[in-house]
Amino acid sequence: MLALLPLLSTISVAMKRFLPNVDFLHQVEYLLLKKKEEIEKQLLKIEEDDPVLSLSLIAESPELGTESWQSEVHIRTMLFRDNLQKVQEQVELSLQRVKNGTYGSCLTCGDLIQSERLKVVPVATLCAACAIR
Numbered sequence: 001m002l003a004l005l006p007l008l009s010t011i012s013v014a015m016k017r018f019l020p021n022v023d024f025l026h027q028v029e030y031l032l033l034k035k036k037e038e039i040e041k042q043l044l045k046i047e048e049d050d051p052v053l054s055l056s057l058i059a060e061s062p063e064l065g066t067e068s069w070q071s072e073v074h075i076r077t078m079l080f081r082d083n084l085q086k087v088q089e090q091v092e093l094s095l096q097r098v099k100n101g102t103y104g105s106c107l108t109c110g111d112l113i114q115s116e117r118l119k120v121v122p123v124a125t126l127c128a129a130c131a132i133r
């Protein structure tokens with residue numbers, strides 16, 4: 001039994017060293033919530049600006065109501081919206097991972113993602129090695 005003690009203390013030191021610390025998680029959560037808010041605002045704005053989604057815009061500016069203009073803007077808007085929604089999903093997933101304690105671990109290999117990487121890409125779910133594979 002005594003022989004196990006050094007091993008256990010080594011493990012707990014290793015866990016402390018590699019687990020993202022609480023301050024870091026709070027920072028990340030704050031950043032993610034900000035980002036989430038920002039995306040939600042942008043998504044609302046997109047709906048207001050899109051001539052197909054927002055009929056009032058056409059009513060206000062009849063000269064802008066041509067079909068080609070509408071479809072061009074609509075396509076551009078939809079691409080932008082798709083991108084935003086993808087980021088939104090990543091942000092939601094990261095927030096869930098912060099809550100359930102899996103934030104910072106790589107989905108592929110299970111290793112902890114380098115905190116330097118998480119600072120640059122807070123929504124990263126893969127470690128640098130797995131991301132380039």
Ligand SMILES: [Zn+2]
Pocket residue numbers: 106107108109110111126127128129130131
């Ligand atoms: Zn990995």
